[in-house]
Amino acid sequence: MENISNSDFTALVNIIQQRYGYDFSDYAPASLKRRFLRFTGYAQIKDLFEWKLRLLNDPAFFQEMVQYITVNVTEMFRDPLFYKAMREKVLPRLAAYPIIKIWHAGCATGEEVFSMAILLEEAGLLNRSRIYATDINAVNLEKAENGIIGLKHMKDYTQNYLHAGGCNDFSNYYTARYDHAMIHPSLRRNIIFFQHNLVTGQVFNEFQLICCRNVFIYFNSTLQQRVTSLFYESLTSLGYLALGIKESLLLNEQLLKFEPVDVGNKIFRRKV
Structure with missing residues (x-):
């Protein structure tokens, strides 16, 4: 996937909130969209239908997605x-x-x-x-x-x-x-x-x-x-x-x- 529309982005955020209780609706949308799209390449997701289907039916897939899109960049004595x-x-x-x-x-x-x-x-x-x-x-x-x-x-x-x-x-x-x-x-x-x-x-x-x-x-x-x-x-x-x-x-x-x-x-x- 190379792009994600605002409506599709909102639909994904809603699925995540309703299915798993994680609310990403007030995250900065531009940054979150970029991480969503990078994840589709990592997980080899072909289209939005497959993405939604896996989110709804595979909790392990969702946990993998959360691991990928949440902030992991850190270091000791940073700054x-x-x-x-x-x-x-x-x-x-x-x-x-x-x-x-x-x-x-x-x-x-x-x-x-x-x-x-x-x-x-x-x-x-x-x-x-x-x-x-x-x-x-x-x-x-x-x-x-x-x-x-x-x-x-x-x-x-x-x-x-x-x-x-x-x-x-x-x-x-x-x-x-x-x-x-x-x-x-x-x-x-x-x-x-x-x-x-x-x-x-x-x-x-x-x-x-x-x-x-x-x-x-x-x-x-x-x-x-x-x-x-x-x-x-x-x-x-x-x-x-x-x-x-x-x-x-x-x-x-x-x-x-x-x-x-x-x-x-x-x-x-x-x-x-």
């Missing part, structure tokens, strides 16, 4: 200056809490969650921290929970770590096994991975920090408003919200409920 800002401007404030609760929403395969765990460990805060890492993609979560990362990436991740202000030997945080690196269990012990859908999810805890980086770019403005409201209700007074470098609250009605902490690195704080 190093963001983590440096976290180290210098946020963690010292979080140190005042007896128990630190952090939510990584849209955690993909866990690389950014492990990065946060390293920051907390180096700040002496990991023992009293609880990190809740969620994603819509069950396959991503399984990979994240195993703590296994391709060894070929670790050289780049080491450079990211150093640029983020890291001063330890980065290899101390993982064990190399053949072509994989395994994040040490001591870093993963306080991380809870589970499936959560930002579109339909509700408040499930109260957090001092929520990280949702490079997820809003896939949402339209309506869904951005809704999810920001969810984050606001999930934060303690003066709790922190971190978005991706290319994301902002500037066009979001919820902006008045937050104050900027670091505009360049997209770190905000809930007002009292």
